[in-house]
Amino acid sequence: MDTTIKKEIDIIVPEIDWTSVNTVQLGKVEFKVDFEDHVWETAMGIEIPVRNMSTNHINNCINCFNGNGNMRIPNDYLGGKERWLGIFSRELTQRN
Numbered sequence: 146m147d148t149t150i151k152k153e154i155d156i157i158v159p160e161i162d163w164t165s166v167n168t169v170q171l172g173k174v175e176f177k178v179d180f181e182d183h184v185w186e187t188a189m190g191i192e193i194p195v196r197n198m199s200t201n202h203i204n205n206c207i208n209c210f211n212g213n214g215n216m217r218i219p220n221d222y223l224g225g226k227e228r229w230l231g232i233f234s235r236e237l238t239q240r241n
Contacts, residue, residue, distance in 0.1 A: 183196075185229075
């Protein structure tokens with residue numbers, strides 16, 4: 146495997162919303178991109194980084210968004226249901 150890194154690589158793609166990108170492909174190499182530390186605000190008003198949430202807590206949030214939990218999280222909460230389901234899904238995938 147060639148581990149040489151070219152410093153001349155300069156990528157400018159203004160039409161991409163980089164906040165929603167989670168991987169970038171450069172030739173045959175794929176890079177994981179994480180531009181923000183996702184912080185969840187609990188029903189009690191406590192802010193917690195998603196990476197510090199327990200798997201059980203993440204699954205409870207997913208269930209609540211989907212109407213299967215002990216409470217209902219509004220679809221527009223903290224930027225929207227689809228955004229958070231994606232964030233939670235990626236976090237759980239990374240843990241496995």
